[in-house]
Amino acid sequence: MRTSSRSSGGRTSRAARAALLAPGLVAIGVSFLVPLAWLARMSLNRTVGSAELQSAVSPQSYVDVLTDEFVWKIAWQTLQLGVLVTVLAIAVSYPIALFLARTRSRLRGLLMALAIAPLLTSSVVRTFGWLTLLSDDGVVNSVLSGLGVTSEPLTLTNNRTGVVIALVEIMMPYAIIAMIAGFGRVSKDLEDAAGSLGAGRLRCFLRITFPLSLPGVLTGALMVFVLTISAFVTPRLMGGGRVFVIATEIFDQATTTLDWPRASALSILLLFLFGVFLVLYQRLFRLVEGR
Incomplete structure (x- = not known):
């Protein structure tokens, strides 16, 4: 009797969890998986003549993309931009995030609000x-x-320099939020203990604070990198049409050349790039956690 009751309770619990998960899964499927499936199907079509879309199941778009030297060039430029903006944004945001995570000031809430206030304004603005x-x-x-x-005057617009400066500022709030969330393991008591044993401030930071904060740094770096390599508005406006990244190439193929299969193939490859760096992030995170 007890076994039957437990079995019934387990089925009810699983049914309740499934019911709670169902709305979220449906929302993900409708808003992400369905458009992604449409994008993948579109990438297998072909464009013939003057932007005439031909329904087919052909890998030609992927072949054209992977054999195009210009695509490889802008892919490399996109990766370089992502790495540079990530390094600079993390370097500038780290002290702010560490201070906000550890301060006990009554103004902490206000300071947090000020740190993320730029998110209330569009990246276009x-x-x-x-x-x-x-x-x-x-x-x-x-x-x-x-x-x-x-x-x-220094030339700070319509070039890569202006794009980097603007993207670093735009990405800083994301880096700060992500790092604060990952700084839970950073304890002031450990630093005090190290100081009482004769360790200087620099040694405490290098041997205790920074290693313990690495999970938060990696999370912030991943978020900034992903947002940077997929950025379109800032490279387009600050670059003045002279800075080419994958996102701007996708836009040009979809709206100017009207080659939707090629634009879709570039989008799928960009998504694949996201997946590669997500795998690398997970391995680095496990390595840091298991240190």
Whole structure:
């Protein structure tokens, strides 16, 4: 009797969990899996003549993409941009995140709000703000010229430099949030104990604080890298059409050339790239956790 009752209770519990999971699974399927399946199917079609879409099941789009030197060039540029922005954003955000994670100030809530406040503004608006600040007659060049640092305006827009500067600022709130969430293992007591044993501040940071905060750093780095290599608005506007990344190439293929199969194939390959770096992140995370 007890066995039957336990079995019935187990089935009820599983049914309840399934019922709770069902809405989320349906939402994921409708909003992500269905469009992804459509994208994969579109990548197997062919474009013939003047942007004429031909229904087919052909890998030609993938062959064209993988054998195109320009695609490999922009893929390499995208990876370089992702790594550079990730390193800079993490380096700038790390002290802020560590301070916010450890401070006991009554203003902590306000400081947290200020750190993530840029997320309340569209990346388009922030990019236009950077265009204004970094233009030849913008605030930055005006200040440098007024101080006598430069005799002529620095070229900070319509190039890779402007893209990197804008993306680092745009990605900082994401890095801060991710790192704060991963700094739970960083204990001030361990630093105090090391200090009482004669370890200096630098040694405490290198041997205790930073190693314990690595999971949060890796999480923040993954988020920034993924968002950077998929960024479109900032490279398009700050680059002035001179900075090419995978996202801008997808846009051009879909709207200018009207080669939807090629654009879909590029999107699938970008998604594959996400998967590769997610696997690398998981292995690094396990390595850090098992240290």
